[in-house]
Amino acid sequence: MFDTDIVWKRIGYMGPLMGIVFIYLLCRYSASKFGAQAQKPPTPKTEKDPKFGTWKPVHFDYPTITPFPTDPMENKPIPYRPFRAGEYPVTMGIRAMDSDEWIEIDEEYLAYQRIRSHRIQTRGEEVIRVLHDNPGLVSSGAGASIELVHELAEYLSRRFPTMFEIVRHSSSVVSESTGWYGLPPIKSIRVLPVGKSYEIPMHLDDGENAAVRALEIASLMIQEDIVIMVEGTDGRYYFQAGAVLIAGFWRMQDKIGMPLDEIHNSGHVPRYKEKLQTGMGRLFQKLPVDKPVARHNYFFQAVKPPGEGVVSLDPEELAWSETLLGPEDNFKKAHSDQQETRPTYTPSHIRLRTERQTLRRLPRTGAIAFTIRTYLTPVEHLKHEPGVVRRLAGALRGWGQDISEYKGKDAGGGWWDVLMEYLDKCSDEKMQEDQAKLVAAEPQYPF
Numbered sequence: 001m002f003d004t005d006i007v008w009k010r011i012g013y014m015g016p017l018m019g020i021v022f023i024y025l026l027c028r029y030s031a032s033k034f035g036a037q038a039q040k041p042p043t044p045k046t047e048k049d050p051k052f053g054t055w056k057p058v059h060f061d062y063p064t065i066t067p068f069p070t071d072p073m074e075n076k077p078i079p080y081r082p083f084r085a086g087e088y089p090v091t092m093g094i095r096a097m098d099s100d101e102w103i104e105i106d107e108e109y110l111a112y113q114r115i116r117s118h119r120i121q122t123r124g125e126e127v128i129r130v131l132h133d134n135p136g137l138v139s140s141g142a143g144a145s146i147e148l149v150h151e152l153a154e155y156l157s158r159r160f161p162t163m164f165e166i167v168r169h170s171s172s173v174v175s176e177s178t179g180w181y182g183l184p185p186i187k188s189i190r191v192l193p194v195g196k197s198y199e200i201p202m203h204l205d206d207g208e209n210a211a212v213r214a215l216e217i218a219s220l221m222i223q224e225d226i227v228i229m230v231e232g233t234d235g236r237y238y239f240q241a242g243a244v245l246i247a248g249f250w251r252m253q254d255k256i257g258m259p260l261d262e263i264h265n266s267g268h269v270p271r272y273k274e275k276l277q278t279g280m281g282r283l284f285q286k287l288p289v290d291k292p293v294a295r296h297n298y299f300f301q302a303v304k305p306p307g308e309g310v311v312s313l314d315p316e317e318l319a320w321s322e323t324l325l326g327p328e329d330n331f332k333k334a335h336s337d338q339q340e341t342r343p344t345y346t347p348s349h350i351r352l353r354t355e356r357q358t359l360r361r362l363p364r365t366g367a368i369a370f371t372i373r374t375y376l377t378p379v380e381h382l383k384h385e386p387g388v389v390r391r392l393a394g395a396l397r398g399w400g401q402d403i404s405e406y407k408g409k410d411a412g413g414g415w416w417d418v419l420m421e422y423l424d425k426c427s428d429e430k431m432q433e434d435q436a437k438l439v440a441a442e443p444q445y446p447f
């Protein structure tokens with residue numbers, strides 16, 4: 001039954017409440033109209049400008065960075081083993097990343113730097129490039145490149161204070177306080193292990209090629225490769241700047257300028273359309289500035305047997321997997337090519353290549369900074385790691401035809417058979433026993 005008494009009673013209680021709400025809304029309206037709004041921090045950090053290809057700089061409360069507890073250059077490379085036995089999972093595999101862990105440095109720092117600086121000197125814009133605006137579609141990656149080098153200098157000097165020393169602009173000379181925590185911006189950074197200092201460009205017109213210089217400085221400070229993705233007016237993310245020095249299987253010159261989908265489709269990434277495209281598009285559009293993420297992948301590569309054209313600067317073929325793919329300069333997506341002569345590999349020639357990739361949105365330009373850290377491990381070292389050899393054999397048996405082709409099972413003539421035989425040999429009965437004990441204690445992915 002409809003009880004009018006109850007209705008009137010309720011209206012009676014709600015009357016004063018509605019009055020309060022009305023007065024509150026009126027105050028907010030007058031505040032915004034007459035300028036009180038200006039005192040509030042800019043747009044909330046998770047709110048994205050609704051128009052594609054535009055970005056309002058957001059206020060970002062930078063996290064406190066914990067200094068690395070020991071000398072990072074005495075640190076062993078982190079043994080990521082991102083595989084599981086069973087069917088190969090095609091997923092984005094994104095996990096939240098702790099802000100402390102953006103960049104990883106280890107005992108191979110100097111060896112990586114030798115290779116990286118040699119690549120910059122010998123390959124120039126093949127490995128570091130910043131694209132101009134593509135009018136009406138997407139803006140340049142230049143602003144984000146400069147933002148990124150400042151972000152890195154802020155982070156590295158806090159995370160690895162034994163390796164990086166900074167000097168800030170004087171606040172009496174530079175009025176901007178664009179450094180972290182409202183400090184003046186960084187003027188220069190000294191990389192102590194290599195004894196080099198770099199003046200960090202402040203703006204796009206700060207000397208010649210300021211943005212390219214910014215990426216060059218960034219590359220010479222860290223072991224990671226860098227990609228800058230900028231949102232276009234069509235809502236897609238474009239590869240607008242990068243310092244890709246040691247990608248191993250792909251060349252920046254073949255991908256720069258492309259949107260995310262084309263980058264992956266042109267590389268024939270298996271099941272991209274069905275399993276990855278939509279989720280990745282959404283991730284890029286929505287990634288909040290305070291929620292960086294990371295993902296991992298793995299490949300294999302072979303290196304030349306000793307004495308057969310080994311290049312001494314990079315005998316592990318970190319920068320380019322020449323033994324599998326042939327010369328970098330003639331490369332044409334040759335993952336599945338069969339070689340005419342089958343090299344005689346042994347397990348000692350085969351490397352596990354893992355990547356740790358991170359994604360962070362830069363608060364001032366809104367671009368996404370994508371980093372790729374590569375680790376190379378001789379497969380013979382894996383037998384010392386509990387449970388890994390057997391898990392890897394199980395993972396490899398789970399590659400379907402498309403994954404096998406993509407991961408170069410037949411490239412370079414014969415590494416797969418050698419690897420499988422080796423893994424099976426190591427998984428003898430005793431090892432299986434040991435590993436069974438370890439299953440219960442298996443650490444969390446990516447192990």
Ligand code: HEM
Pocket residue numbers: 091092093094227229239249250255263264266267268269270276280283295296297298359370
């Ligand atoms: C959430 C972000 C991303 C996901 C989930 C993703 C996913 C993938 C996957 C699944 C592959 C196949 C190899 C593997 O297992 O990793 C791949 C390859 C690749 N990705 Fe991405 N990717 C992401 C971001 C990017 C970005 C920002 C770039 C920009 C350059 C990029 C460039 C490439 C390239 C060049 C390859 C190799 C393609 C080839 O073989 O030619 N990826 N990606």
